[in-house]
Amino acid sequence: MLKLPIYLDHNATTPCDPRVVEAMVPYFTNTYGNAASRNHPFGWQAEAAVDYAREQIAKLIGADAKEIIFTSGATEADNLALKGVFEMYRSKGNHIITCNIEHKAVLDTCKHLEKEGAEITYLKVNPDGLIDLKELEAAFKPTTILVAIMYANNEIGTIMPMKEISALSRKKGVLVFSDATQAVGKVPIDVNKDGIDLMAFSAHKMYGPKGVGALYVRRKNPRVKVTAQMDGGGHERGMRSGTLNVPGIVGFGKACELCMLEMDQDAKRLGILRDKLESSLLKLEEAYVNGSTQHRLPHVSNISFKYVEGEGLMMGFNKDIAVSSGSACTSASLEPSYVLKALGLGDDLAHSSLRFGLGRFTTEEQIDYTIEQVTKTVNRLREMSPLWEMYKEGVNMNMVEWAHH
Amino acid sequence: MSYSEKVIDHYSNPKNVGTLDKSKQNVGTGLVGAPECGDVMRLQIEVDETTGIIKDAKFKTFGCGSAIASSSLATEWLKGKSVDDAVKIDNMDIVEELSLPPVKIHCSVLAEDAIKAAVNDYRQKNGLPELKFEGSVVH
Ligand SMILES: Cc1ncc(COP(=O)(O)O)c(C=O)c1O
Ligand code: FES
Numbered sequence: 081m082l083k084l085p086i087y088l089d090h091n092a093t094t095p096c097d098p099r100v101v102e103a104m105v106p107y108f109t110n111t112y113g114n115a116a117s118r119n120h121p122f123g124w125q126a127e128a129a130v131d132y133a134r135e136q137i138a139k140l141i142g143a144d145a146k147e148i149i150f151t152s153g154a155t156e157a158d159n160l161a162l163k164g165v166f167e168m169y170r171s172k173g174n175h176i177i178t179c180n181i182e183h184k185a186v187l188d189t190c191k192h193l194e195k196e197g198a199e200i201t202y203l204k205v206n207p208d209g210l211i212d213l214k215e216l217e218a219a220f221k222p223t224t225i226l227v228a229i230m231y232a233n234n235e236i237g238t239i240m241p242m243k244e245i246s247a248l249s250r251k252k253g254v255l256v257f258s259d260a261t262q263a264v265g266k267v268p269i270d271v272n273k274d275g276i277d278l279m280a281f282s283a284h285k286m287y288g289p290k291g292v293g294a295l296y297v298r299r300k301n302p303r304v305k306v307t308a309q310m311d312g313g314g315h316e317r318g319m320r321s322g323t324l325n326v327p328g329i330v331g332f333g334k335a336c337e338l339c340m341l342e343m344d345q346d347a348k349r350l351g352i353l354r355d356k357l358e359s360s361l362l363k364l365e366e367a368y369v370n371g372s373t374q375h376r377l378p379h380v381s382n383i384s385f386k387y388v389e390g391e392g393l394m395m396g397f398n399k400d401i402a403v404s405s406g407s408a409c410t411s412a413s414l415e416p417s418y419v420l421k422a423l424g425l426g427d428d429l430a431h432s433s434l435r436f437g438l439g440r441f442t443t444e445e446q447i448d449y450t451i452e453q454v455t456k457t458v459n460r461l462r463e464m465s466p467l468w469e470m471y472k473e474g475v476n477m478n479m480v481e482w483a484h485h
Numbered sequence: 486m487s488y489s490e491k492v493i494d495h496y497s498n499p500k501n502v503g504t505l506d507k508s509k510q511n512v513g514t515g516l517v518g519a520p521e522c523g524d525v526m527r528l529q530i531e532v533d534e535t536t537g538i539i540k541d542a543k544f545k546t547f548g549c550g551s552a553i554a555s556s557s558l559a560t561e562w563l564k565g566k567s568v569d570d571a572v573k574i575d576n577m578d579i580v581e582e583l584s585l586p587p588v589k590i591h592c593s594v595l596a597e598d599a600i601k602a603a604v605n606d607y608r609q610k611n612g613l614p615e616l617k618f619e620g621s622v623v624h
Contacts, residue, residue, distance in 0.1 A: 387547065389523055395488065395496055395550035408523040409549035414588075416523065427521035464502050464553065466527040466545040467520060482519035 084400045086446045090285075090439035091234050091262060091380060092404060096331065097287040097440065103334040104289065107327035115324045116315060126326045133333025137294060140336040141260075141279065142270035149295045149316045150329055154261040156309075157280030157295035158185040160320065161257045164306025165226050165278065166193050169255075173223030177254075179203040179211050181419045182230050186259055190228075199223070207424050208372035209238035216245060220252045231260035231269065231279075235406060235419040235435055236371030237380025239263065246275025255304060261285055261293075265339030266347065266377055271296055277304050283328065287440060288335030292328035295320075342440075350438045351378035353447050357436060358383065360451040364458055366471070370420055370433060379438040382406075382420075384429040387468040388461040393434065396457030401450055406433040428467075488550055489584035495554035500561050503543040505529040513607025515599040524548035524592065526556050528599035532568055532607055539563050539571060544599075552592035555579050559596040572604050572616060 087095070107129060115130045117123025134145040151157045166176065178190055180202045190200045201219045203211045211229065227249045232239045246256045257278040263269060264279075265286035271279060282293035297319065298304045305319075312321030339346075358381045361367055366386035385393065390405030404410070406417030408431060416430035425433075434454070438447075462468040470477055488496070507514045511532045518525040524547060531541040542560035546553045558579055563571055576597035580590055605615050 389548050389552075391549040392496075392547075392553055395493075407549075409552075414523075414591075427523070431520070431523035464499060464545055465547045466516065466525055467547045469504065469545060477520065480516075482521075482525075 082445050082449055086401045086450060088436050088438060088442065088446075088450060089402045089404055090437035090442075091237070091435065092437070093284045093290065094287045094439050095441065096289055097335065097338055099338060100288055100331045100334045104327045104331040107330050111326075113326075115326055116313065126324075129326060129330050130324055133329045133336075136333035136337045136340075140269075140340045141264060141281075141296060142272050143296050144299060146317075147271075147296050147299050149297055149319050150324055151280075151293045151295055151320055152291055152325075153284070153293040154183075154259065154280045154282035155185040155293075157282070157293050158183070158259055159189050160295050160306055160309050161278045161280055162186065162189045162193060162226070162228060163309050164319070165255060165257065165304075166196070166198055167307035168305050169225040173221075173225045175199045175201070175221050175223040176226045176228060177201045177203065177216065177219050177224060178228040179205060179230075180422045181205050181209060181233055181235075182228070183234055183259055183261070186228060186230070203229075205422055208375070209233060209236050209370075209419075209423055210240060210372060210375060211245070213241065213244050213248060217248055220248075220254065224252065224254050226255050226257055228257045228259070231258045231263035232267070232377050233371070233419060234262050235417060236382045236423070237262070237377040237437075238371040239267065239375045239377065241375070242274045242276065250275055255302075262377065265336065265343060266379065268343070271298070277302070278306070283332035283335055286335050286339055289328050289331045292325050292332050294332070346440055347378045350442065353442060353444060354379055354381050354436070354438055356444075357381060357438075357447050357451060361385075361454060364455060367458075368429065370423060370425065370429075379442075381436045383434055383436070384420075384425070384432045385434070385458045386429060386432055387465045387471055388458055389431050390433055392461055393432075393454075393457055396460065397450075397453040401453060403437075404435045406435070407431045491558075491583050492551055492554040492585070495557040495583070496550040499544075499553060499557040501541075501543050501557065501564075502545060504545065505531050505541065505543050510534075510610055511607070513603040513605070513610065515602025515604075515606060517598045517602055518548070518595055520547070524552050524595055526552060526595050526599045528556060528559060528563075528596070528603050530563055530568070530571065530603050530607060537567050537569070539566050539568060548595070549589070549592060551583065551585055551589040552595060554583055555585075555593045555596035556599065558582060559600055563600065568604055568607060572601055572618075574600055 113122025113126035115126040138145040255277045264281040277298045279296040284290040370382040390407030391409035408416040420430040542563040544556040576593040579593040
């Protein structure tokens with residue numbers, strides 16, 4: 081029996097895997113010590129649990145346990161990486177290169193740094209959602225201290241050419257930071273092979289709990305340091321003070337271990353389901369995939385259904401199926417998605433987009449139901465759409481004089 | 486955001502979706518909004534020439550559920566009204582009837598604008614001067 085509602089918004093957050101919850105439970109009531117309490121068994125047990133989790137997490141990304149700095153999530157890790165590097169390497173330069181489809185946690189932190197005297201270059205992306213390596217190469221200056229490019233995008237799932245980006249940066253002696261929140265645990269990542277010096281990620285995007293994440297900070301070749309953004313008791317080697325969230329960290333560790341074990345089979349299974357969903361929905365006329373279909377996470381699909389508006393579309397099934405849209409009507413700012421616009425999509429297509437994010441517990445039955453419901457609703461709303469009628473009559477919509485407001 | 490019962494009802498069972506023959510003398514058409522803004526509303530009225538009463542109204546809308554509901558409601562309200570009374574429909578009446586939240590007020594404004602545009606189109610076709618509307622809401 082199909083159970084409703086169906087969750088297809090795994091880029092926003094994921095459910096905790098029950099095995100993760102099971103691992104966490106004892107750390108609330110039994111092993112509740114402060115990992116920084118050095119003088120009694122409660123503290124030692126907590127510290128041991130944190131150390132174990134640090135190993136599990138480091139292993140997933142090919143890092144050393146000492147290189148993991150725990151934070152409250154990816155937003156904090158993004159802030160710590162950008163602000164921390166800027167303050168630490170200020171004497172070397174003030175220039176940071178990033179791109180225009182980064183998450184707001186990166187873009188708004190960059191905006192903040194601009195006020196502090198940073199110079200930021202925002203690379204544009206091509207219609208596939210990828211940066212141009214030649215443009216990156218041309219953007220370096222003698223004052224460049226950091227390249228900050230996300231591993232995979234949260235709206236369209238596209239994967240950046242990290243190896244090439246880091247090779248170029250390394251040649252220039254510039255550090256590489258990557259917001260890998262959407263990619264860790266979903267595709268194989270190795271900070272050494274990928275040449276990443278700092279990397280942000282978050283437990284709740286990979287079947288772990290909310291409110292815990294990490295910043296990977298390289299310790300060798302080169303040794304990287306960041307200035308603390310949270311002052312206090314000097315936890316996490318002085319880079320992030322605050323009593324560690326032991327149950328959260330234990331869950332994060334378990335989540336990483338599970339991803340390590342199951343990533344291949346999950347990716348394969350979800351890739352097949354995603355492709356089924358996508359190819360079925362593309363049978364609708366005037367439906368387009370946004371972003372590269374080649375360099376993309378296996379569980380994400382972002383599709384625009386021209387001539388229907390995204391929020392109106394979601395309303396047709398959102399009590400049964402949870403997805404998200406880049407439409408302006410869904411955003412508080414009434415602006416359509418800046419990511420889709422950065423791909424060069426016209427506003428009309430940006431307004432018409434839906435993001436489907438599949439996850440570990442998504443079933444084929446759910447996908448079949450989704451195909452049916454979305455198809456039905458798109459057709460129904462097109463019958464109600466003046467733009468669809470014009471399109472069908474062959475009216476050139478660029479020639480219509482719209483009453484702009 | 487959650488929708489009110491009435492919005493859901495109009496969205497699920499919209500009244501008066503369709504197209505009237507815009508070449509007819511007694512049909513007024515209003516097309517407002519723009520695809521770039523994410524909302525386009527087309528509202529049409531068919532007027533009984535002897536009585537000046539709107540005998541039919543149809544809409545098609547590209548927009549969110551609240552915009553669809555606003556236009557559906559507007560067509561309901563228009564039918565049976567005189568053309569002169571039609572322009573007295575205020576967007577805040579729609580907001581109230583549908584319990585629209587503040588971020589969706591502009592969807593109701595669109596409906597009000599569409600009504601006025603349809604009436605003016607009808608007036609123009611029939612040699613009547615265009616009505617000027619004051620304080621047209623900036624949105
Ligand atoms: C790419 C990216 N970076 C950062 C974040 C923020 O993560 P968190 O919720 O852990 O602060 C998200 C999640 O919304 C994301 O997708
Ligand atoms: S049409 Fe965009 S919010 Fe209603």
